[in-house]
Amino acid sequence: MATQERGTRSRHSILESAARVFDERGYDAASTNDILARTGLTRGALYHHFPSKEAIAVALVTAHSEALVVPDRAVKLQAVIDLTLEFAQRLQHDPVLRASVRLAVEQTSFSRPPQTAYEQSGAAILALLRQAEEQGEILPGVDIQEATSTIVGAFTGLQLMSQVYSNRADLPERIGAFWRFMLPGLATPGLLGRLHTTVTVPAEDV
Amino acid sequence: MATQERGTRSRHSILESAARVFDERGYDAASTNDILARTGLTRGALYHHFPSKEAIAVALVTAHSEALVVPDRAVKLQAVIDLTLEFAQRLQHDPVLRASVRLAVEQTSFSRPPQTAYEQSGAAILALLRQAEEQGEILPGVDIQEATSTIVGAFTGLQLMSQVYSNRADLPERIGAFWRFMLPGLATPGLLGRLHTTVTVPAEDV
Structure with missing residues (x-):
């Protein structure tokens, strides 16, 4: 033992x-x-x-997937937002996560399928958006697969830019700003005012 | 001679x-x-x-800035959209642009300030958004500096993801999808229906 x-x-x-x-x-x-x-x-x-x-x-890339903790929220769009904000905060400090992201973004001789990191994040977000759609949180006509790719792709670039400008200190703010622009094209109008896009999520579930 | x-x-x-x-x-x-x-x-x-x-x-990074051709459009938000769509198309084929983007995104021993590429793109987009704001195209309360960072950061990640999945063949579609989500949080409602987010821009200025 x-x-x-x-x-x-x-x-x-x-x-x-x-x-x-x-x-x-x-x-x-x-x-x-x-x-x-x-x-x-x-x-x-x-x-x-x-x-x-x-x-x-390979083990580090697997750790990336384990870091995607899906927050338990009644409003599933809030769960997606919080997933990205919490991931942003962990990226500021967690060396394993930082390395897994760098492995995903750079073209190197490392031969694992480069899609892995995108797909792990995408699967978690798509599952939540499906639930959000069933609960009537999503605007009619929105393609949630397209929304998922947009969220994953935008997050990837925003964390790169934040790394260059502030070593990721401003990453949660950049992700919050992204959500404020993205949500009016994604969420039903009645829900919009109830979604939080900053890290300080109230203790009680929204 | x-x-x-x-x-x-x-x-x-x-x-x-x-x-x-x-x-x-x-x-x-x-x-x-x-x-x-x-x-x-x-x-x-x-x-x-x-x-x-x-x-x-260094010369390649400068070429990146020269590739940012600002389209002449009466509607300045349309100019921003078209700037990104045209850049996306050029990234599919132009080796100089592809190299300059890879130089910007990867951490290497190349010692130029890594902000350069982001700032060149950001300056072109911010100038257009300022004009758009003056022309009443932007929703009240929008921080156009924040919008600029969101557009540049999202573009960076979307082109990386598109490179991994399709060697950038689907990049213009991914950028179009991003705009369809982003615009309701950025453009005045009256303008929304008039903006094109696909590559096939009509010959006449919008």
Whole structure:
């Protein structure tokens, strides 16, 4: 049991160190030596968990999907907004998430399908928009698949721009602004005034 | 005169070859050898025009700004939409533009301020939105600086996503969809029905 715990801790330590190296240098410039230097583990211990740099990157991309926590909200459009705002906040600090986003955005020799990150986010948002549609929250005539792609694509670019301008400090504000422009073309008029687009969501469910 | 023309042609040939190499491999993996191999020029001829790989990249980023042709439209919001749609179409085929966008989006050792590409696009769009506001095309209460950042950021991510899914074949459609969601939060209701969000803009000015 103690051995297993130690194993889980090493695995996590490798992932977090690798994430910092990938986030700072990008996939191609990162080496397993850099990663080892940060973990203090032996090469043997590293290869016990991950046979290659690519295997580490695959695990990081999976972590991206696990980070997509779907908030429980009665109003499903609010759940979509909060999902993006919470993801924005986690991107400010979480090295694993930052690395997974950089892996998704840059063209490198890392050979996983580059669609993965977009599809993971898209699936979570599309499911919520379907529920929103069933609950009558969506304007008639809106193509929710198109809305999903627009939200995922816009988020991708807004976080890149925010990284360049403020190391993502202003990301939640940029995402909030995006929603204020997007919602009148997406939500029914009666719902519009009830949706929050800032991080300070009231404690009670909307 | 003949010499000068030959010089201009070599310069253009270097830029276009370099753009293809940067677009395919990224800045760090591209070498001046790769670029020379494509131009058929000597190293001396290359250095005559550009003292370094970085100097070529700087010239490519400048080309990005020159590609932002502001369409002449009576309705200034239509000019903004058409600017993005035309840029989307050029991104499908123009190697210089594709390379300049990749240089803007990826974190590499290229040391120019990464804001440059965002600011060039932002300045063109903001100027048009100011005119649109003066002409009464913008909803009251809209912050046009915020609208500009949202448009530039969303475009950046939508073109990345389109590149991954279709090598940018579906980019104009994705940009059109973005505008259909964005415009109800940006344009006055009377104008909404008159704005075109597809590439097939009628020949006469709107």
